[in-house]
Amino acid sequence: MKSIILIAPPAAGKGTEAEQIRVDYNIPSISTGDLLRDVIKGNDEKALMIKDILNSGALVPDDIVLELLKNRILQSDCENGYILDGFPRTVSQAEAYDKMLEELNRDTGLVIVLDIDKEIAKSRISGRFTCPSCKRIYNVNTGDMKPMQSGLCDDCMVELIQRSDDNPETYDERYNTYLEKTAPLISFYDKKGIVYHVDSSKSPSITHAQVIEILEKHND
Ligand code: AMP
Numbered sequence: 001m002k003s004i005i006l007i008a009p010p011a012a013g014k015g016t017e018a019e020q021i022r023v024d025y026n027i028p029s030i031s032t033g034d035l036l037r038d039v040i041k042g043n044d045e046k047a048l049m050i051k052d053i054l055n056s057g058a059l060v061p062d063d064i065v066l067e068l069l070k071n072r073i074l075q076s077d078c079e080n081g082y083i084l085d086g087f088p089r090t091v092s093q094a095e096a097y098d099k100m101l102e103e104l105n106r107d108t109g110l111v112i113v114l115d116i117d118k119e120i121a122k123s124r125i126s127g128r129f130t131c132p133s134c135k136r137i138y139n140v141n142t143g144d145m146k147p148m149q150s151g152l153c154d155d156c157m158v159e160l161i162q163r164s165d166d167n168p169e170t171y172d173e174r175y176n177t178y179l180e181k182t183a184p185l186i187s188f189y190d191k192k193g194i195v196y197h198v199d200s201s202k203s204p205s206i207t208h209a210q211v212i213e214i215l216e217k218h219n220d
Helices: 014-025 032-039 044-055 064-075 091-104 118-125 169-183 185-190 202-215
Strands: 006-007 030-031 081-086 110-115 128-130 138-140 196-199
Touching: 006 014, 006 185, 014 030, 014 081, 014 110, 014 138, 014 202, 030 032, 030 064, 032 044, 032 064, 032 081, 044 169, 064 091, 091 185, 110 185, 110 202, 118 169, 169 185, 185 196, 196 202
Parallel strands: 006 081, 006 110, 030 081, 110 196
Antiparallel strands: 128 138
């Protein structure tokens, strides 16, 4: 399976889609946001600095993110491809990632862009909850994403939590950061002829059906 880069505005459904690809194609899903949220569980100076950045909706410095990512993709479960959820976020990260792949003799793979209107994505954040253990994402406002038991993960039975940056004020900042820094990646990868667009404004299953169609055409 090729590696997959998911590009989308915040709360467009990247995490949910990444999880479905992970299950269907048996490749790991790597969220740099999750890697960073694991780091901020610590109490050292670096953790506190990263925590402030996450809560502001700005981007964490490239060297920190690149080191976390490199350590992750060198793990053996990434040998047959992986899904990147939330990386690269900027053209400079994409350039650094190209270099990393060249050194590791690996291919960029495919880029899937989840297209969605800002207001639809923003309306999703108030209902978004995550399992702190397995990271599964739920949405209490969306029929097929509600947990079976209110407030509990279906798989781990752990209490679901809401991300501290999932609020309307931080959302606007994160969305602006996306437009300014991440959206230019689409033309960066378009030049390599590896970009595919999907409409992510409907249900997760409709999004996933479109993604499967693309992946099946490129499954080698
Ligand atoms: P996410 O879980 O992808 O929505 O990311 C949550 C937050 O983590 C972002 O708002 C950023 O502060 C930080 N973050 C995640 N991925 C990256 C990245 N590739 N580069 C810089 N900051 C990131």
